[in-house]
Amino acid sequence: MGMLLLAAVAALLYMRWRSRDRRMLRNGVALCAAVGCGSLGLLQLLGQLVPGFGFVTLGLLLLLPASVVVLCGFLVANGVTMLRREGRRLSNMLSLLAGVALAVLPVLGLRLVLFQEPWSIALAVLLFFASTYVGVAFLVFLSYAWVYGRSTRHEHPAAVVVLGSRLIDGRVPPLLRARLDRAIEVHRETEPKPLLIPSGGQGPDESRPEGEAMAEHLLASGVPAADVVPEPRALNTAQNLEYSRRIQVEAGRDGALLAVTNTYHVLRAALLARRAGLRAEVTGAPTARYFIPSAFLREFVAVMKGHLFLHAVLFLPFLAATGLVLVAALGR
Template structure:
């Protein structure tokens, strides 16, 4: 019962934090904690009413290694699919590399422990601590990314910003087209007399024949949007600049500060975190993405968030180094 009480309290805290500001990753921490305590509470009640359910819980724990193997196999297969459909690049290799790591790291940890070398045992413990920490952080990120992606916009925007991605031969590829179509839906669904400005945003890469914003603007106009309702932003080279430059364009065209930013569903949370960091009044909505693309895309977004908060995560990992040091000292003392 205590676990359920904690779950209810944390659920209320999550609802308050989400109402106060959706664009904070701490909301995901509270959400995952609430779900965890709810699961524990339900398991405790089932164990009291139906004692045999305890064996089911133990079965799930025992099957954890099998679940890791299944996950690793899925990620490796997805990595092969990514290479086949998207070509070779570091981002496209992420699911493959993660799948291989899920197979190799546990074996490496076992071999280190079996060596009976104190330093090797300490390294195995450190691997366990770090993998557990980043695993939990990934669960928090993924859970809140999915939750945020399902949230509906709460305001009628003054401008709709569509974030760019690579164009091919001056044309809009399917990934980018899904963003533009989502932006069109928002534009066309606006109340009469409150039509937002459409701002397709993206600069010109070295392998692109035209700026992404310009190609996107052509697509929107060809789709029937009046040219005076479309203003291309063609200088941005990353998401932060997409947001900053587009907000400035909206102000230059005498629009308000309320923005709706459109990107693909895997990118919504990081774009939302960036918009808050930049002090923008923006909500972020997601467009559909091909399923095979999602595992690598979410891993790439997770890696980007880790890099953006590298100092925080480095500090959070310091206790693991201290515990590992104490463990090595203890093993050395016991061996003598």
């Protein structure tokens, strides 16, 4: 019953935190803790009540290594697809690198343990802790990104900012077109009509600002010119939100701001909006399936980099435990 009690406490925390602000990653921590503890508690309860159910639990545990192998194969195959379709850039190699890491790290850990040296055993323990920490952090990020991305908007936006992304030959590619089409959908559904702000500056490999090309697409799709004000200077998501908010205020469109991006980018954009103190929510547009694994990994890396100090503090107990293992190994 202890696990079920912990699940109930985590669920209450999740509901309380979410009611305050949906744009917090700690909501995902509470949600995953509630689901994880609840699942373990349910398995324990069924094991006590149902004869032979322990074999089912054992079978599930034995499936874990097979699932890791399947995941490795999927990530490697996806990485090859990304390189073939999107080009040889580091951001397009993330799923491939993750698949290789999943295959190599267990073998490396086993080799370190077999060395039977104090330093190798401590390093194997540290590798295990680090891998587990990153894996759990990614699970929290992925789970809450999925939950947040499917949440219903609570307010009719006064303005909608479409977050920019890279143009191809000065034109709007399918990835960016999906965002614009989602913004058009919101515009058609909302009364009074919100201001549409296509936001994006000119990158080093682009022939013109993204906001300019995006505005052309909106106008060509039938959006009235009075409802479109491009923002052509922003070079990242934080600037997209900040500069677009200024345009909203200058246009006299007081009220909530809604940001439109692709599904994989929704949670990080929401976190940035909250950090900037903006009254803004984020909604997602469809993304090509092959693009999603690498894109989510890229977003996860960006979120981790943005909270390096926090993660360093949270990892200190694991470093201390590794130190104790090393001391114990040296004392044998």
